[in-house]
Amino acid sequence: MDSEFLEQAFIQPPQADGPQAGRARMLMPAPVGIAGTGIDNPEPDLLARMDADHVFMMGDNPALPPMPARPTLLDFLKHRMQGITIRHLLTSATKALEDGRDETIVMACLLHDISNGCLIRSDHGYWGAQMLAPYVSEEVAWAVQYHQCLRYVADEAEGYAYPESYNRFFGPDYVPPDYIRKDAEFARTHRWYGTARAVTLYDIYFFDDSPTPDPDIFADIIGRNFRNPEEGLGFDGSPVAHMWRTAIWPNNLL
Ligand SMILES: [Fe+2]
Numbered sequence: 001m002d003s004e005f006l007e008q009a010f011i012q013p014p015q016a017d018g019p020q021a022g023r024a025r026m027l028m029p030a031p032v033g034i035a036g037t038g039i040d041n042p043e044p045d046l047l048a049r050m051d052a053d054h055v056f057m058m059g060d061n062p063a064l065p066p067m068p069a070r071p072t073l074l075d076f077l078k079h080r081m082q083g084i085t086i087r088h089l090l091t092s093a094t095k096a097l098e099d100g101r102d103e104t105i106v107m108a109c110l111l112h113d114i115s116n117g118c119l120i121r122s123d124h125g126y127w128g129a130q131m132l133a134p135y136v137s138e139e140v141a142w143a144v145q146y147h148q149c150l151r152y153v154a155d156e157a158e159g160y161a162y163p164e165s166y167n168r169f170f171g172p173d174y175v176p177p178d179y180i181r182k183d184a185e186f187a188r189t190h191r192w193y194g195t196a197r198a199v200t201l202y203d204i205y206f207f208d209d210s211p212t213p214d215p216d217i218f219a220d221i222i223g224r225n226f227r228n229p230e231e232g233l234g235f236d237g238s239p240v241a242h243m244w245r246t247a248i249w250p251n252n253l254l
């Protein structure tokens, strides 16, 4: 790998304080982030650089906004989500709120793409539902999971057409895999279908210049519908705490 690119992308100069102070910290990208791309895996080059002055990053990365010791959902929405996704989530939830939809739907809209905003893209509905499950109602988590498959299935009675954006994203001939079609079929007769379907109706991409809504406008709804653990998300010993910790420290080697 080009040594200048390696330095720029994967080696952070030493910090005066903080964890691993005084040593250059190397960032090993996650396999799912680079697998199949044209980016060479820098693993061998980085391993070759390891010495007393070069270690692998563990802990806070100063290139990311600091997180409080006991982070809440709002901290993740404000400090760990990628720009287009947080704008998409806040705008979807705002539209649902303006339409007078109930708080279950507003919450599902607000959180439906949390996984591709801060953790992982592939199968984002399933990952998102899992990371949210201990903290939201079963119905919100269900809607987050099933919005993914229902996005591919038109429902004229509900006013939902196959998204034009998907024709652009995937090409007009794209056919979703069997598991997606099976899960969508299952969801259609489920008692919470309307909730997941509502998420797909507000699942619109807003690339215009309208300002991004302030996450704090959802503070009260979050307070009523999300159980922020006292220890902070990531530190409550829940079965999904590691997912939140990974979003806090996405660059840890291990
Ligand atoms: Fe989605």
Ligand SMILES: [Fe+2]
Pocket: 088, 112, 113, 203, 204
């Ligand atoms: Fe979405």
